[in-house]
Amino acid sequence: LKNRNTLAKLLAVNLKKLNLPQSALDAAEEQDFDLKGYVFEASPEQLRPPRTVRVGLIQNKIVLPTDAPVLEQITALHKRVGEMVEVAAMCGVNIVCFQEAWTMPFAFCTREREPWTEFAESAEDGLTTHFCIQLAKKYNMVVVSPILERDEIHGGTLWNTAVVVSNNGNVLGTSRKNHIPRVGDFNESTYYMEGNTGHPVFQTQFGKIAVNICYGRHHPLNWLMYSLHGAEIIFNPSATVGLLSEPMWPIEARNAAIANHCFTCAINRVGTEYFRNEFTSGDGKKAHHDFGHFYGSSYVAAPDGSRSPGLSRTRDGLLVTEMDLNLNRQVADKWNFKMTGRYEMYAEELKKAIQHDFKPNIVKE
Numbered sequence: 609l610k611n612r613n614t615l616a617k618l619l620a621v622n623l624k625k626l627n628l629p630q631s632a633l634d635a636a637e638e639q640d641f642d643l644k645g646y647v648f649e650a651s652p653e654q655l656r657p658p659r660t661v662r663v664g665l666i667q668n669k670i671v672l673p674t675d676a677p678v679l680e681q682i683t684a685l686h687k688r689v690g691e692m693v694e695v696a697a698m699c700g701v702n703i704v705c706f707q708e709a710w711t712m713p714f715a716f717c718t719r720e721r722e723p724w725t726e727f728a729e730s731a732e733d734g735l736t737t738h739f740c741i742q743l744a745k746k747y748n749m750v751v752v753s754p755i756l757e758r759d760e761i762h763g764g765t766l767w768n769t770a771v772v773v774s775n776n777g778n779v780l781g782t783s784r785k786n787h788i789p790r791v792g793d794f795n796e797s798t799y800y801m802e803g804n805t806g807h808p809v810f811q812t813q814f815g816k817i818a819v820n821i822c823y824g825r826h827h828p829l830n831w832l833m834y835s836l837h838g839a840e841i842i843f844n845p846s847a848t849v850g851l852l853s854e855p856m857w858p859i860e861a862r863n864a865a866i867a868n869h870c871f872t873c874a875i876n877r878v879g880t881e882y883f884r885n886e887f888t889s890g891d892g893k894k895a896h897h898d899f900g901h902f903y904g905s906s907y908v909a910a911p912d913g914s915r916s917p918g919l920s921r922t923r924d925g926l927l928v929t930e931m932d933l934n935l936n937r938q939v940a941d942k943w944n945f946k947m948t949g950r951y952e953m954y955a956e957e958l959k960k961a962i963q964h965d966f967k968p969n970i971v972k973e
């Protein structure tokens with residue numbers, strides 16, 4: 609029986625299903641998106657009550673073609689995702705997170721500036737942040753909104769940024785993407801630089817959260833730093849395509865949950881986005897009009913190694929998970945990764961390894 613349970617955990621098939629209201633299931637069907645719910649349980653404790661929180665992940669296709677007017681594209685996405693958030697509210701979601709650059713097509717493959725830079729908005733005061741503030745207040749929900757940010761204070765610089773809006777409708781702060789990909793068609797370095805916000809953790813009414821944007825999931829130290837700052841849930845809003853990363857996808861966020869004694873939430877967009885002008889990426893491939901297929905498969909992983917099934921590879925979807933955050937400390941007390949981490953040893957070695965005159969410690973005969 610024990611072996612069967614372990615196998616079930618590995619295959620993500622043994623999580624209890626969350627009872628979702630029929631009205632929410634009906635609304636999801638009517639609006640043509642998947643709605644799934646799962647529960648991550650923790651053991652009862654004597655001194656602490658359970659710390660139960662419901663988290664919603666939203667994955668979606670773009671709504672209009674990429675050559676539709678910019679404001680119409682943004683407004684259509686607001687409408688679509690707003691409807692999905694309403695269903696999340698019916699399901700009692702406390703914290704919702706959208707996919708990376710959710711208000712736009714993932715146009716960075718093109719390396720063109722116009723019209724894509726017009727999608728950039730102020731993190732504090734932009735149209736989308738105002739939209740999220742309304743959602744947060746209406747539904748008493750924390751909203752994590754990853755956008756293309758225009759930073760007017762610093763000469764209109766662009767960043768890839770997650771805006772965190774508290775359930776009271778205040779902008780709690782921002783977290784900028786730390787690691788910018790230079791792989792395949794992901795030509796993002798043409799638009800923005802590595803983030804300068806470090807590893808902020810946002811204390812919300814429902815728990816401490818952080819946002820590790822997309823390509824940051826390949827960097828174990830990035831996850832670690834959010835965790836060292838106390839994150840209990842780390843979101844990984846992403847945009848990634850099948851041929852490039854699908855074999856890695858089920859492993860990376862899950863491994864990060866295990867290694868850091870926290871919950872991780874991986875979100876990927878769905879669909880294929882076509883661009884009018886062909887582009888190349890210096891990789892020998894013929895010029896093409898699309899990135900390939902964004903494969904969705906959003907999921908939640910827990911510190912004990914269990915995970916939810918993924919959402920669809922092709923359909924819009926809302927994944928609702930109920931998690932007891934007490935599980936983080938329970939797993940930490942068992943496995944002690946923070947206690948056994950030897951961070952001082954690595955800090956010393958890393959300090960040396962980044963020096964120009966670093967001598968690798970190679971023992972020769």
Ligand SMILES: NC(=O)NCCC(=O)O
Pocket residue numbers: 708789791794821822823824846847848849852853
């Ligand atoms: N959006 C983004 O950073 N994608 C890079 C490719 C990947 O990390 O799978």
